[in-house]
Amino acid sequence: MTAVDLPAVPRVLIAEADPWSRDLLKQVLLNVRCDARLDVCADGQQAATLLREKTYDLILADWELAGVDGLSLLRSVRQQRRSPTLPFILLSSRNDSASVREALPLAPTAYLTHPLNMESLTQRLQDLLLNEGESVYCEIPALAPGMTLPAFLERRREVCDGAPLRVDVKTAVQRSLGPEGLDLQQLEDQVRMDPQITAVLIAAANSAGYHGTPVQTLHAALNKLVPGQSMNLILGLALKHNVVLGDPGLVAYAERHWQLSEDSAEYARRLARMLELDHQRCYSACILHRLGDLALLRCLEDWRQAGGALDDEAIGEALDTFGAAYGSALRTRWRLPLELRQLIAATYSLEGGVYSREALVVNLATQMARLTEHEGLQELASSKTARLLKVGLSELTRVRKA
The missing domain is CATH 3.40.50.2300 (Response regulator)
Structure with missing residues (x-):
């Protein structure tokens, strides 16, 4: 045929x-x-x-x-x-x-x-x-009459495709390809600051086709998956709708969340190394902790392209109302390991009376990342989290300036 x-x-x-x-x-x-x-x-x-x-x-x-x-x-x-x-x-x-x-x-x-x-x-x-030279264009469906933004976001929560991409995946893959094939360490260095790529590769490495110890880091995922499959999954993300945000207001919010994720992940990595803990696992938890907010921004781009009104106030209100729920839904639907989900939860709050040292690290790292450049570390050094880790002002200063 x-x-x-x-x-x-x-x-x-x-x-x-x-x-x-x-x-x-x-x-x-x-x-x-x-x-x-x-x-x-x-x-x-x-x-x-x-x-x-x-x-x-x-x-x-x-x-x-x-x-x-x-x-x-x-x-x-x-x-x-x-x-x-x-x-x-x-x-x-x-x-x-x-x-x-x-x-x-x-x-x-x-x-x-x-x-x-x-x-x-x-x-x-x-x-x-397709016939030779043929292409097919599909218009984005308009919103149903009477559709409100909260109703739209509630519907999309369980089916959203995740966050927009921060990394140019084609460039990342090209830079990682050498004469002997895909350099996994180079690829990891290229994509580790992208929450969407990290989440997808970890989820794929924990899917039904793979057995053994649950994978909780990008490094472990890349080494468990076949290199060609890792490359395909990364390149495949670029094919999806709205992986690049078009609205300047949404881009500005995304940049803030990306930067917060990267800063907290880097602080967590440095703290964990200082305390001789699993720094890769701590990095993963922090780079993923804003995944829900970023996924929500991608759905707001869908809303805008379908004809919905959007302003800065609506974006902020949507993030406050739905951001955490989107993150929880994604982590559950993608079957990220329970231990990793619990560590991500620790970036927001510490519940119960007994905490792992990794949980304390990611909690302290995200607190550091939220400080402005003009805010000092004295109060943070006096916090319960820092005291439990036995980390003082001098250690926090080294982590921030490293």
Whole structure:
């Protein structure tokens, strides 16, 4: 089947078990055809049911699906002898010749192995879903009549895509690519100050496809994920809507939250090293503690682009009302490890009577970050948190000036 045979709006089925790979496939496809009607599922049995109920114009399925695997889905589709042949892209972690020989008789349109080559996948999708020289433009839907900003933000809380990007991901990846492939330390240095990238990579490293000790830092996530997958996840973030804010007022708020996150993370790293604690874990908690506020700003950009009114007062009120709830919803939905979530919570307040030393560090670091350049450290050095850590004015001064 060629693109000219497709209906005006193609229907596509994506069947992929890993939630982050599934989201990446969805974003790459929508970047090619933003108007596509998508059905997305996580297991082969659901995919088989959808194939019986609906007619598709393209299927992307992973071989390693639970229940009914992707190869069985392909076999079932080919047994229907549809004419013209239904395009079916088979994805797999198997790159051995025996697996390829097993799949070839079923004539997959493409056999792509993980980690995916995004340029190759994009080209395949363009060939299948677009005529030569064609592009598709999708307007942003207008707000429903009578929609208020609080109601809009309440609806978006459980489905928001996270924060805007602070880092130019394409540049970061290019700088990290060397003659021998992706330099993970270089990549970490390039992206560690970006809350969205940090959260996504940690979440992906804790997804169902990975086992063992929960990952709580960017460093551990990069070393647990396949380098190509890390690169794809980072590049895939740039494909999403509103990852770059367009409204100057929202950008100004985002800059303040980014700077607060980075300052607190750096102070936490220095304090933890001074006290011989886990400085990477403390850094992660602080760089992520404003993720909800940043995600909210991204949703406010959606509101603005859909025609909603927005001013400085409305932005501030929305942050006060919804920022913490957005952060909690994201950390839970992305299944960040409980220990990391508890450490993030300690950046805001210390609850109960017993605190870990890492919790005290991140709490003290965020207090330092909130001080203006004209505010001294004397009062902070006298605080309960500093006294419990046995950190005085001289130590805090060194941390601030390091």
